[in-house]
Amino acid sequence: MKISMIVAYGKNWEIGLNNQMLWHISEDFKNFKTITSGHHILMGRKTFESIGKPLPNRTSIVLSNSGFEHEGVHTFNDVQKAFDFARQAGEEELFIIGGANIYETLFPYVDKMYLSEVDYEGEADAYLKEIDFSSWDLAEQKDYEAVTLYDEVKSPAWKFKVWVKKD
Numbered sequence: 422m423k424i425s426m427i428v429a430y431g432k433n434w435e436i437g438l439n440n441q442m443l444w445h446i447s448e449d450f451k452n453f454k455t456i457t458s459g460h461h462i463l464m465g466r467k468t469f470e471s472i473g474k475p476l477p478n479r480t481s482i483v484l485s486n487s488g489f490e491h492e493g494v495h496t497f498n499d500v501q502k503a504f505d506f507a508r509q510a511g512e513e514e515l516f517i518i519g520g521a522n523i524y525e526t527l528f529p530y531v532d533k534m535y536l537s538e539v540d541y542e543g544e545a546d547a548y549l550k551e552i553d554f555s556s557w558d559l560a561e562q563k564d565y566e567a568v569t570l571y572d573e574v575k576s577p578a579w580k581f582k583v584w585v586k587k588d
């Protein structure tokens with residue numbers, strides 16, 4: 422089973438504030454939905470609470486040590502047990518979807534990264550650990566313009582990049 426991570430981050434590696442996202446980019450949300458649909462998605466308890474419900478057409482796995490439970494969600498207190506659960510269900514690509522704590526802990530297991538680099542700088546309390554891209558190959562890139570309405574930026578520009586770990 423391949424382990425992938427999907428994340429959107431700002432210019433200073435910021436990913437969240439007050440357990441919320443920092444921007445609303447509808448094209449990025451659509452992209453996230455397309456990429457993760459039909460797969461197991463693995464997240465920390467705080468990210469699940471920020472989303473609030475299991476995402477449709479995906480199997481939600483939540484990591485928690487505090488006894489968290491929620492209908493429609495599979496909770497584990499052990500990373501390997503969570504991986505085994507997905508593997509035994511026949512998953513071929515498991516997606517790590519956040520947040521900061523989970524990205525950092527599980528980064529050594531990641532084979533493929535789907536990154537949205539957002540042209541945004543601002544206050545945050547959740548960050549991605551800086552990635553050293555020297556051990557990764559860029560497999561795909563698409564650049565998106567900012568969305569403006571009456572000269573006001575409604576959503577920032579962003580670059581979508583797929584990186585595959587070098588052998």
Ligand SMILES: NC(=O)c1ccc[n+]([C@@H]2O[C@H](COP(=O)([O-])OP(=O)(O)OC[C@H]3O[C@@H](n4cnc5c(N)ncnc54)[C@H](OP(=O)(O)O)[C@@H]3O)[C@@H](O)[C@H]2O)c1
Nearest residue numbers: 429437440441465466467468485486487519520521522523
């Ligand atoms: N920009 C993006 O793409 C993106 C994506 C996702 C999330 N985010 C943002 O990230 C922020 C949340 O990140 P966060 O770091 O605060 O929280 P988090 O990683 O979502 O969740 C942390 C929680 O996960 C559980 N956990 C972590 N490691 C574990 C392990 N090894 N075994 C068992 N349980 C484990 C613990 O839950 P218990 O306390 O229950 O034990 C821990 O408190 C929010 O602001 C959110 O909006 C951004």
